Amino acid sequence: MSSVTLRELTKQYAGNAGLSLDSVSLDVAHGEFICLVGPSGCGKTTALRMIAGLESVTSGEIEIGDRVVNDLAPRDRDIALVFQSYALYPHMTVFGNMSFGLKIRKVPKDEIKAAVTDAARILDLEQYLDRKPAQLSGGQRQRVALGRAIVRNPAAFLMDEPLSNLDAKLRVQTRAEIARLHHRLGATMIYVTHDQVEAMTMADRIAVINLGKLEQVGSPRELYLRPANQFVAGFIGSPSMNFVPMHVESIDGGIRVVSAGGDMDVNLDDVESAMIHRAGVSDVVLGVRPEHLDHRPRSGRGLQLSASVDVIEFLGNDEHVHLSSGSHELVAIVDARTPLTIGDTLTLSASSEAIHLFHPETGVALK
Amino acid sequence: MSQVPSVRERRTVGLLKRLRLSRAVVNVILGLVAVFWLVPTISLLVISLRPESLFGESGWWTVFTAPSQLTWGNYTTIFSQGFAAGGVLDSLTTSLEITIPVTILVALISSLAAYSLVFGSWRGRDWIFLVIVGLMVVPLQVALIPVVQLYREMGNLFGLNPYGTIPGVIIFHVAFGLPFGIFLMRNFLTGIPKDLLEAGRIEGAGEWKIFYSIVLPLALPAIASLAIFQFIWVWNDLLVALVFLGGNVHTPLTIFLYDQTRSLAANYWIVSTGAVVSIFVPLIVFFSFQRYFVRGVLAGAVK
Amino acid sequence: MTSITTEEPNVTSPKASRGRGWWRRNWVSLAFLAPGIIWLLAIVVYPTIATIRFSFFDESATKFVGLHNYASVFSTDEILTAFKNNIIWVLVFPFFVTFIGLMVAVLTERIRWATAFKAIIVMPIVFSTTASALVWRTIFDLDPHIGVVNAIEQTVSDWFSAPGAYPLNSSTGETVASLATFNAKGGPGGTLVSSSAVQPGGTVMMGLTRISSVTLQTLGAKTPVAPHEMAAGIAGLVWNDFSTSQPSNTTSIVSDEHGLPNLRLSLVSSKGSSVASTVTDASGDFSFSHVAPGSYHVQILASNFQIAFVGTFWLGSPSLTPVSSLNQTAQSLLSVPLIDLAMIISYIWIWAGFAMVLIGAGLAALNREVLEAAEIDGANEWQTLRRVTIPMLAPVLTVVFVTMVINVLKVFDIILNMAPGSSQGPATTLALTIYNDGFTGGIHSGLASAVAVILFLLVVPAMLWNLKKIKG
Ligand SMILES: Nc1ncnc2c1ncn2[C@@H]1O[C@H](COP(=O)(O)OP(=O)(O)OP(=O)(O)O)[C@@H](O)[C@H]1O
C-alpha cells in the first residue's frame, strides 16, 4: 500500500512570522493522481518537500504506506521527487543520472541496465543515454528527470511543476505523457502546479491551497461545478468566473437579488431563496462563469443583465467579450459568428444552475 | 483533542534529536580544527607576554595555570628604543611608508587604466587588456636582477638611484600590483552602464570629471577590495624589501623580524613581540573590512 | 575637455581615423592608460626580457655563454636540491590544502558559528609569512619547554616509558655495557648482571663505572657500606667503583666512592627466572631475604637506564625516507628532510583559509536541488559529497589546486624564516636559490637568471590554464 496521508501538517520556516503551511489534512489513495494547485507562494512546494523529507515538520504527521515518516530521512521514505529545475547531475550522462539511485542501493548491474533501458524506451530517450544533461533540450531533460524517478519504482511520485520550464506545445505533449505514465505504472502521484488547466486535465482529484490553507479537495468536475468558496470558484476555470456584489430584496413575499445599479437581477428559485434566508445576509456575491452567459433574453428563473461591449478577443471558434454593466465588468464567451461591435448593448442571461452565490464576508458558497 | 498534540510533540522531538546528534559531531570536529588553528596565534601572543626568564624554562602553555606570568615587559623593552632606526617602531613606520603609497598608487593607476580600457573608444583595447592580464603570470623573481641594474642606470644617468631606498621598493611593488589591479577593476567597470557616462558627457563634463565624480564612487567596493588585498600583500612582503632595501637603515617589519631571527636566533620572546606588532595592522584591516577582503581573495584567485 | 563629446566614432575607414581627429578624440583616454603602461613596460616587461637575456650570459653579464647557465642548473647540487624540494612541495601541499579546504567548507555549512569559524581559519592569510614562520618555528622547537609538538611527544612518550634514575646519555653514544666492570657485566636486554653466582647467605658486590657526578648528586648518593651476610638471604652493594683519589683501585670500596641508590634489581635463579626484586638504598645496599637454596645472579634492570625523552628535531634535515642503501647523490635526491614536513604543515595553516573561502563560494553557487535529488535517490551524506558535490565542484577545486601549485613553485619566505641556518641548504627551493645566488654577496645574474627563467616557464602553463578556467 502506498497511500499518502497528511494530518494537520503545519510548517513554519525559521525566521518567518506566518505559517507557510497551515494544518493541512489530505488523504491520497494508492494509485491516485492528485494535483496540488494554488497561486504562487501558497505553500505547494513546501508541502511537497515536507512529504519528501527535505523540510522538517513543524507539527502534524505524514504517513506513507502504513508508516509515519516524520522521522525518516528522504532516502528511507521510498519516494521519488521530480524538481521544477530538473536538478539533473550535470557531470553524469543520462544513463548515469537514471541509474544513480539504483547504484547507491547496490542493485546488481544487469538489473540496473534493464531498468534504465526500460525507462528510456518508455520515455523515448534511448538514443541519448550517453549524453550529458547540458547537451539535451528542455523537454529531454524533463524526461530524464522523470526517468530518474521511474527506474526507482517508488511508492509515490512527487512532482513540483515539472512542466513549467517547457514551451506551450511541449507542455501539452508532456502532459499527456505523464498521464499515460500514470496509467501504465498505476503509482501514486502528487503533482504540484499553479496551472489549473494542467490540474483539470490530469488529476483524479485536485487539492486547492491558498495562503497555506487547504481550500477544497475534489474531482475536477466537483471543483468546477460546486466550488466550496469564492477562491476556488475564481481559481478553477478560464477565463475566471465573474463576480458581482448583489443586494438582497424582498418582493411579494419572495426574494430577489439585484445589482447596485439595477442592471442585473436574478430570479431565485425556492431552494436558493431558502438558502439566502437561512444565511441571514442582506448582500451576496454572485458568481457566473463566462461560458455560461448566453446571448439571449430569458423569461424564467435565472440571471438577466444588460451590458455594453468594451473589448472583443477573437479566438477562432469563440470570442471573449469584455463587457461593462453599470459599474461592473464581466467577461462572456460567445459564438464567434455573433455579429458584435464595440459599444453594442447586449442582453445576457444564465440559467439558474449556472449561478453561484457566495457569502459576502467569508466567501463560502451558499449553494 | 488532547491526544493529537502529544503525538505531534513526540515526532518533532524525535527529529530534532536526530539532527542534533549529527550536528554535535560536526561541532566537535570543527571545534578541534578551530583550536588547532588558534594555537599558533595564541602561543605568539602568550610568548610575547611572558618574561624572558621563563622562556625555555617552562612552556608558554603553563600560563593557563599560572596567569601571573603575564607581563608587558617585552613590549616595554622593544618600545623603549622609540623611533630610533633598527627599532620596531621605526620598522612599523617604514612598513607604513611603503605600504600606503603603494596601495594608493595601485588603486589609482589601475582605476584610470581600467576606465580607459572599458570606456575608451579606440581600437585594440581588448588586446592590450589581454597582454596586461598575461603579465600576471610573471613571477616577480624574474624581474629582480634587471630592475636592480635599471635602478643603477638611473643613478648613473640622472643621479637618482632608487636602489636601497623606499621609493625603489614602492616602484617595484606598484608595477607588480598593476596587472591584478587592472584585471579586477576592468572586470568591475564593465558592469557599469555606458549610459551613465553619456549623461555626464551630454552635460559637458570632461573625462577626468566623469572619472572621479561618476565612475570612481560607483567602483568604490571594487577599489576597497583591491586596496585591502594590495595593502596586506605589500605589508607582508619580505623578498622585495630584502632585495631593494639592502643596506638601508630603515627596514619594514618583515625585515626587522627576519634580522632578529638571524642575529639573535634564540630571542624568541623579542621576535614574538615584534611579530605581534607586525600582525596587528593587517588584523585590524582584516576585521574591519572582512567582506571586502574575502571578495578580493575570490577575485584574486589568479594571483 | 569639452571637445570630447562625440564618443561613438562613425568611422568608415580605421586608417583614415588615425589623423588629428583621432588624437583629439582619444588623447585623454590614452593619457589615463599611460601611467600603467609605462610602469608595466619599465618594471615588468623590460626586466623579464632582460632576465631571459642574462640567462645566456656569464655572471657579470658581459660574455655570451649560450646554454652554459642552464647546464649548470642541472649540475649544481644546491639547485638540484631546490628542484627536489619544489617537487615535494608541489606533490604534497596543494593536495592537502585543497582537501582540508573542501572538508572545512562543507562542514561549516552545518554549524551556527560558521562566521566565527571562518574568521579563525582565514586569519592566518593576513599574517606575513615571516611572522607565521616564526610562530611555527617555536611550535616545532626541539626543546619540550618551548615547542608544543615536542612537549606533546614527551608527555606521550613518558606514558609508555618513564626515564630511569640513571638515563644513558644518547648524545655521547653511551650504552649499558659501557657502565660494566669485572663484577657486573652486560646481560640480556640492556640489563647488567653480577659476574659470579651467589647462594643464600652469600653477598654480591657489583661495581659500575662512569656514573656522572651530576646524577650522583641529584640522587643524594652516600658513601658505600660493605654488605653484611644474612642467613637464608642474599645481601649486596652496587656502587660507582671509581675513586678520584685512588683511580687505579678497582677492587675495594674507597671512602670517596658512592653507593648507587634507587636501582631496581631482581634476583634471577639458575633457570633464568626472576624470583624476587628490590631497590637499593641511599648507600647502594640491598638485600633479598628468605631465598630458597640454589644458585643466583643479581640483575640490574634495563629500566634504570631508560634514556630521557629527546625531542624530534622537526626543523632539522633527518630524512623521512629510508635511503641509506643508495649512493650519495641518489640519497640526497630521494631524502625528504623532516623540515619540509614541518614547513608544509605551517603553510597549510596559512593557506587553508584561502581554499576554504574559494570552495565555500563554489558551494554556495551550487544548485541545492541537485544535492537534494541525490538525497532522495538514497545517497547518504558521504556518498552525496563524493559522487555529486565534489564532481560538481571540480572546476573550483582545480582552480584552488592550480593556484596552490603556482604558489609553492614560488615558495620562499617560509623557508628563509622557518629553517634554522643548518637546514636552509637541505630545505632550499628555486625561489630561494634565485635570491641566494643572485643577491647575497653582490649581484650575479647568470645562474640566478637561468633559474628565474625556469621558474617562469614552470609557472606559465599553470597560470594560463587557471586564467582560462576563471574567465571561461
Ligand atoms: N526556505 C524558506 N525559508 C523561509 N521561507 C520560505 C522558504 N521557502 C518558502 N518560504 C515561504 O513559504 C511560503 C510558501 O512557499 P512555497 O515555495 O511553498 O510556495 P509555492 O506554492 O511553491 O509557490 P510557487 O508556485 O511560486 O513555486 C512563501 O511565502 C515563501 O516565501
Ligand SMILES: [Mg+2]
Ligand atoms: Mg514552488
